[in-house]
Amino acid sequence: MTQVRTEPRANKLDDYAGLLGSGEIAELRALAARLVGRTIQMVNSTSVGGGVAEMLNRIVPLIEELNLSIRWDVITGGDDFFAITKAFHNALHGGRYDLPDQSFETFLAYSEQNRARLHLNSDFIVIHDPQPAALIESRGNHSGHWVWRCHIDLSQPDLRVWDFLAPFVHRYDAAIFSSPAFARRLPLPQYLFYPSIDPLSDKNREVDPEVIAEILHRFQIDAQRPILTQISRFDRLKDPIGVVRAYQIVKRYFDCQLVLAGGGAADDPEGEAVLAEVREAAGKDADIHILDLPPWSALEINALQRASTIIIQKSLREGFGLTVTEGLWKKKPVVAAAVGGIPAQVIHKHTGLLAHSIEGTAYQIRFLLSNPGIAQRLGELGHEHVREHFLITSNVRRYLTLFLHFQKEN
Amino acid sequence: MKANEPFQFVTASYLVRIGNQESASLLELQRGIEGCSDASIFYHTFQSLGRHHFLTEGFSNDFAEWVFSACNRPALAEQLASLDIRDYVSLAALRGDLHRIVGDFCQANPRDAQQTAFESFYFCETVEEEVPLGFEAWTLEAFGDRLKRLGHASMQFHFITSRLRLHLRSNDFSQWLAKELGLKELGRRVDQIDVYTNTLDSVRTKMIELIERELSR
Numbered sequence: 001m002t003q004v005r006t007e008p009r010a011n012k013l014d015d016y017a018g019l020l021g022s023g024e025i026a027e028l029r030a031l032a033a034r035l036v037g038r039t040i041q042m043v044n045s046t047s048v049g050g051g052v053a054e055m056l057n058r059i060v061p062l063i064e065e066l067n068l069s070i071r072w073d074v075i076t077g078g079d080d081f082f083a084i085t086k087a088f089h090n091a092l093h094g095g096r097y098d099l100p101d102q103s104f105e106t107f108l109a110y111s112e113q114n115r116a117r118l119h120l121n122s123d124f125i126v127i128h129d130p131q132p133a134a135l136i137e138s139r140g141n142h143s144g145h146w147v148w149r150c151h152i153d154l155s156q157p158d159l160r161v162w163d164f165l166a167p168f169v170h171r172y173d174a175a176i177f178s179s180p181a182f183a184r185r186l187p188l189p190q191y192l193f194y195p196s197i198d199p200l201s202d203k204n205r206e207v208d209p210e211v212i213a214e215i216l217h218r219f220q221i222d223a224q225r226p227i228l229t230q231i232s233r234f235d236r237l238k239d240p241i242g243v244v245r246a247y248q249i250v251k252r253y254f255d256c257q258l259v260l261a262g263g264g265a266a267d268d269p270e271g272e273a274v275l276a277e278v279r280e281a282a283g284k285d286a287d288i289h290i291l292d293l294p295p296w297s298a299l300e301i302n303a304l305q306r307a308s309t310i311i312i313q314k315s316l317r318e319g320f321g322l323t324v325t326e327g328l329w330k331k332k333p334v335v336a337a338a339v340g341g342i343p344a345q346v347i348h349k350h351t352g353l354l355a356h357s358i359e360g361t362a363y364q365i366r367f368l369l370s371n372p373g374i375a376q377r378l379g380e381l382g383h384e385h386v387r388e389h390f391l392i393t394s395n396v397r398r399y400l401t402l403f404l405h406f407q408k409e410n
Numbered sequence: 411m412k413a414n415e416p417f418q419f420v421t422a423s424y425l426v427r428i429g430n431q432e433s434a435s436l437l438e439l440q441r442g443i444e445g446c447s448d449a450s451i452f453y454h455t456f457q458s459l460g461r462h463h464f465l466t467e468g469f470s471n472d473f474a475e476w477v478f479s480a481c482n483r484p485a486l487a488e489q490l491a492s493l494d495i496r497d498y499v500s501l502a503a504l505r506g507d508l509h510r511i512v513g514d515f516c517q518a519n520p521r522d523a524q525q526t527a528f529e530s531f532y533f534c535e536t537v538e539e540e541v542p543l544g545f546e547a548w549t550l551e552a553f554g555d556r557l558k559r560l561g562h563a564s565m566q567f568h569f570i571t572s573r574l575r576l577h578l579r580s581n582d583f584s585q586w587l588a589k590e591l592g593l594k595e596l597g598r599r600v601d602q603i604d605v606y607t608n609t610l611d612s613v614r615t616k617m618i619e620l621i622e623r624e625l626s627r
Contacts, residue, residue: 031539
């Protein structure tokens with residue numbers, strides 16, 4: 001077990017007051033004041049890479065700044081352990097689980113090792129995702145409150161894996177999901193915590209127009225004509241070919257460009273195949289820009305989103321869809337598929353437009369290009385929606401409220 | 411003028427508890443409304459208005475929104491949206507009206523009532539934690555000053571959800587202005603501010619304007 005030391009933050013809690021208002025920050029402090037003296041512990045499987053680590057890297061320092069005692073621990077394991085947990089992850093998302101029964105014993109053996117190293121003695125212990133879920137065995141007579149934060153969609157899991165994990169999950173005091181659609185019927189209270197973005201991170205902060213212009217120039221994108229953008233991995237579930245088809249319909253009516261930007265092709269054989277298929281679908285259209293970006297492209301993604309006329313997320317299946325959140329935060333009109341966590345963000349005709357097909361996506365894009373005033377209004381309301389519900393400060397507030405709720409129950 | 415009792419500013423922080431109940435059709439929605447908890451009715455109506463306060467064009471409650479976007483039944487959605495939560499001081503009465511409106515539609519349109527929606531409606535409920543903000547106002551001037559710095563959750567607590575707590579067609583602010591400062595007309599004008607066509611920020615701005623006008627008299 002390794003305790004993670006988060007990097008010193010450039011942004012302090014009060015830096016968010018400019019975006020949220022000082023009243024919101026004062027309310028966070030009032031909530032935290034009721035928890036002074038209590039200890040909080042977050043446990044997950046990695047300190048770098050992935051959305052959970054990124055989120056904890058930002059939430060933990062903010063909670064510390066509220067004068068609460070919080071520690072973040074990471075479990076350890078060999079390659080065999082992480083191969084099993086990767087297979088668990090895919091199986092819980094609905095894929096097949098092909099590993100032998102022995103894999104469950106290996107999982108438990110590593111869990112036992114982590115339990116031996118770990119000091120799980122805080123008042124509030126939040127275990128993130130399935131990898132450390134069996135740490136609940138350490139609960140014993142400890143009076144702390146245990147919460148399982150599940151970041152993945154559990155609605156259609158492979159039952160072999162779920163039946164193995166469920167007895168551990170049932171021993172927690174509560175579970176947290178990112179959408180009601182991702183939850184299961186469980187014999188414990190389940191809470192809804194939306195994922196969140198940090199408005200002051202490189203991916204979401206304001207960017208100088210000159211920087212945006214330079215990045216567009218670098219990718220040979222014309223700033224003078226409408227830009228339709230989908231940011232996502234080159235993954236069939238993100239339906240990049242469907243996006244190209246929708247763009248091709250729109251192109252009959254509007255002189256526009258399409259940007260498909262994402263990563264994952266370099267180290268993923270399937271991503272490489274999808275990228276090739278997208279290039280083939282794009283043909284020789286010079287207005288389709290397919291950008292396979294490295295993982296350190298936060299500023300480029302930010303600039304591409306800010307330069308866009310419309311943000312698209314035409315996924316066939318989706319987690320929460322934080323790229324939608326990012327687009328909405330930048331006041332962009334969003335046309336997105338009604339899957340996963342997207343309808344929670346895109347309230348049809350209020351904060352964006354939902355579509356259910358390639359043709360529907362194309363129609364909504366045409367509608368927005370024809371009605372820039374409506375597009376602007378949707379973008380502004382989308383920004384407000386994110387400000388109210390999907391920023392990191394909202395996430396901090398939800399955790400504090402949950403801990404207060406436990407404290408009151410005591 | 412000093413009040414007999416100070417106004418105590420409170421914030422409420424809300425957890426959303428996911429229920430084990432979902433509806434995939436209007437008929438199932440009707441059953442869901444009948445059987446869900448009061449906390450669930452509260453979440454999808456009173457809380458929904460607060461959560462979406464920035465939408466001032468046609469958004470009313472989660473039921474109406476789902477009927478519109480997932481069931482494509484605009485007329486029924488309009489009926490559900492027309493329920494004004496300010497008319498209700500009990501969740502039982504609100505539940506009764508929601509159930510009646512959906513029930514009437516299902517009875518008149520039995521085939522439509524069983525049609526599967528684009529996406530399910532998930533019943534959730536609110537868990538509320540009240541926390542005093544640690545400041546109070548004894549005068550109208552101090553009250554106005556504090557109001558300027560109040561967060562949305564606190565505004566929602568005092569202005570919207572207070573009706574259920576008070577069991578009155580009024581709100582905490584109006585009650586205090588009338589009872590403790592004797593400013594009945596100001597309290598009435600504050601209560602008249604339309605939460606459906608204003609954001610919480612614009613409610614606050616209008617309240618501050620009314621208070622400043624009163625102070626300058």
